[in-house]
Amino acid sequence: MRRLWLLLCALCFVLAGCGGEAAEKHSRDFFAMDTYMTMIAYGPRAEEAMQAAEARIRTLEDELSVTREGSDIWRVNHRTDDAVPLGRDAAEAVGFALAAAKETGGALDPTIYPVVEAWGFTKDHQQVPEETALRAALARTGWTRVRLDDGSLTLEPGMEIDLGAVGKGYAGREAGQVLRDRGVTSAILSLGGNIEAVGSRPDGTPWRVGLRAPDAEGYAGMLSVQDAAVVTSGSYERYFTDESGRRWHHIIDPATGYPAENGLVSVTIVGQDGLVCDALSTALFVMGKEKAAAFWRAHGGFDMILIEEGRHITVTEGLAGRFSILPDYTEEEAEVLRR
Amino acid sequence: MNGRRTIGLALLMSAALLTGACGSEPAGQRAEIVQDGRVLRTVDLSSVRSEERMTVSWEGHTNTILIAPGEIRMLSADCPDQICVRSGKLIEGGLPIVCLPHRLVIQWAD
Numbered sequence: 001m002r003r004l005w006l007l008l009c010a011l012c013f014v015l016a017g018c019g020g021e022a023a024e025k026h027s028r029d030f031f032a033m034d035t036y037m038t039m040i041a042y043g044p045r046a047e048e049a050m051q052a053a054e055a056r057i058r059t060l061e062d063e064l065s066v067t068r069e070g071s072d073i074w075r076v077n078h079r080t081d082d083a084v085p086l087g088r089d090a091a092e093a094v095g096f097a098l099a100a101a102k103e104t105g106g107a108l109d110p111t112i113y114p115v116v117e118a119w120g121f122t123k124d125h126q127q128v129p130e131e132t133a134l135r136a137a138l139a140r141t142g143w144t145r146v147r148l149d150d151g152s153l154t155l156e157p158g159m160e161i162d163l164g165a166v167g168k169g170y171a172g173r174e175a176g177q178v179l180r181d182r183g184v185t186s187a188i189l190s191l192g193g194n195i196e197a198v199g200s201r202p203d204g205t206p207w208r209v210g211l212r213a214p215d216a217e218g219y220a221g222m223l224s225v226q227d228a229a230v231v232t233s234g235s236y237e238r239y240f241t242d243e244s245g246r247r248w249h250h251i252i253d254p255a256t257g258y259p260a261e262n263g264l265v266s267v268t269i270v271g272q273d274g275l276v277c278d279a280l281s282t283a284l285f286v287m288g289k290e291k292a293a294a295f296w297r298a299h300g301g302f303d304m305i306l307i308e309e310g311r312h313i314t315v316t317e318g319l320a321g322r323f324s325i326l327p328d329y330t331e332e333e334a335e336v337l338r339r
Numbered sequence: 340m341n342g343r344r345t346i347g348l349a350l351l352m353s354a355a356l357l358t359g360a361c362g363s364e365p366a367g368q369r370a371e372i373v374q375d376g377r378v379l380r381t382v383d384l385s386s387v388r389s390e391e392r393m394t395v396s397w398e399g400h401t402n403t404i405l406i407a408p409g410e411i412r413m414l415s416a417d418c419p420d421q422i423c424v425r426s427g428k429l430i431e432g433g434l435p436i437v438c439l440p441h442r443l444v445i446q447w448a449d
Contacts, residue, residue: 027449029435030376036437036444124419124440190434210433217427238420 023202030054033061033168035192041179042186042202049182053175053189060171063089066113066162067122076153076161077113083154091151093163093170093275100166100279101143104295108283109254111155113162114140118257121250126240128248138257169278172196172229176274193237195230196274206322212236213329214265214307220329221305221313224322229274233281234266234307235259253286262288263308270319271302280304289314293337300339369448370411370429372404374441381448384409397441404445411445413438 026046028039037057039050065071072090086094097110113122114137120126129137140158147154155161163170168191176196179187187198188207197207206224213220214236223230235249242248253260267285269277280302284292289306296304296316303318311330315323316337325334368385371378374395384406392414393404402423405414412428416438423438435446 025449029373029444029446031439031442034439036435036439038435038446126419192437193434208432210430212434218430219433236425238422 026050028054032057033065033171033191035168037192038190039175040188041184041198043184045183046187049179049184050187052182053178056174056178057171057191060089060167060174063087064093064163064167064170066164073161073163076155079155082157083152085152086148088151089170091148091153093166094153094161095148096170096275097163097166097279098143098146098148100276100283103299104280104283104287106143106254107286107291108165108279109141109143110161110163110165111141111143111146111159112252112254113160113164114138114158115252115254115257116162116164116250119248119250119252121238126248128242134257141254165282166275166279168192168194169229169231169275172231172274172278176229193232194274194278195225197225197228197230200226211268211305211323212266215311216329218328219326220307220311221323221325223268223270223305223319225270228270228272229277230268230270231274231277231281232266232268233285235285236265251282251285260286260288264288264292264306265309266305266307267292268305269302270304276302296337297339305334368409371446371448373444373446382406382411384411395441395443397443400441402438402441402443412436413443413445416441 023042026041028050030037039053041050062068063072066073066077068074072086076084094110100108101110115134116122118129118133118137145156145159172189172191172194175189176198179198185199186202189196195209200206206226209223209225209230210219211221211223211232214234233251235251238250239247249259251260264285267281269281271277284295284304287295289308292304292306303316305319305323306314312332312335313325313330314335314337320336369381369383371381373379374397379395387406387408391406393406395402395404400417402416403414405412410428413423413426413436416423418438418440423436426436429436429445435444437444
């Protein structure tokens with residue numbers, strides 16, 4: 001009987017070891033970059049690595065925030081000279097945002113901030129701006145009027161810059177890299193809904209990421225990913241309703257100064273680089289379905305899920321088999337985009 | 340092979356099977372309500388028998404949380420964006436419900 005007890009004890013140790021070194025789960029949650037971030041990582045290095053990842057995110061917030069006094073971006077927007085030298089991170093992020101602006105034909109524009117301010121999306125009070133105010137704000141935008149030379153950013157008077165469409169993506173990419181550099185092979189991060197998956201789940205199966213239903217509670221579908229970023233831009237995230245009952249969301253078309261209205265309600269980009277995914281989710285939302293599909297065919301290197309009004313879902317061919325629509329959301333099958 | 344050794348082997352084999360299964364997440368029913376990093380309350384939703392409204396204050400503002408059998412959600416909030424209310428109920432395995440202006444989070448407990 002004693003031997004049986006010993007065996008039972010051994011079994012207990014084996015079971016305890018189950019949550020032990022190899023697969024021990026660690027988590028970390030915090031507010032940063034005007035959002036709520038959660039990290040889950042497994043393994044003996046997880047705790048220390050997540051601490052370093054959070055520190056990296058906080059550094060980026062200090063450098064890239066449009067509202068934080070003294071940040072690189074704040075210094076640009078409160079400049080006394082036309083040219084402002086940027087730190088390494090801000091220079092990289094701004095350089096990327098300008099390149100993305102060029103690549104997307106201005107569908108993403110890091111100089112749109114005056115228009116976003118006119119709509120009140122930067123503060124608690126949102127309103128439909130007067131036509132003249134909107135035109136004046138639009139006159140202060142335009143990515144082609146910005147120069148970045150040797151880490152020094154030059155803007156015309158009255159113009160402002162912000163990294164709202166790429167900052168969290170940059171932070172996600174960097175945080176994921178910190179975890180990988182420290183030997184973490186299984187982690188999943190959510191930066192206010194921007195997902196960065198490091199490796200796979202501890203049992204080797206892919207991470208499962210739920211895709212929020214834009215017009216209902218719960219999820220529209222489930223996506224399997226490993227070592228990938230998943231970033232969604234949706235008109236349901238931030239919006240307000242005016243006196244006449246019309247709804248206005250926060251994703252501004254830089255060409256018109258008005259929220260993009262093209263039938264899309266959410267755009268999810270799946271790819272290797274969280275920064276690219278973040279930029280493209282905004283830009284392709286602004287483009288609309290046809291142009292987004294053409295952009296994907298011309299550039300590739302990422303996958304996407306588009307949800308339109310009426311719950312019609314389109315996925316690129318790389319996701320067929322990795323994305324499943326929840327039958328509660330719609331019984332219609334996804335349209336698959338092919339090259 | 341004697342009987343005890345057979346039991347031992349069976350135990351070790353079941354241990355190995357259980358070890359293999361432990362990478363997957365348990366279907367948790369324990370939700371926690373956290374404000375500014377402080378856990379205000381943890382609720383096992385599977386043991387909730389009747390509806391309850393919990394009020395949480397933050398700098399003169401208020402959130403009301405509905406705790407019901409198997410369900411928890413932000414019922415109302417006097418925050419400007421209402422994102423937390425629109426998030427609906429906390430979904431199994433889903434993202435937290437967050438009221439950013441009031442630093443309030445409803446999420447699954449680890």
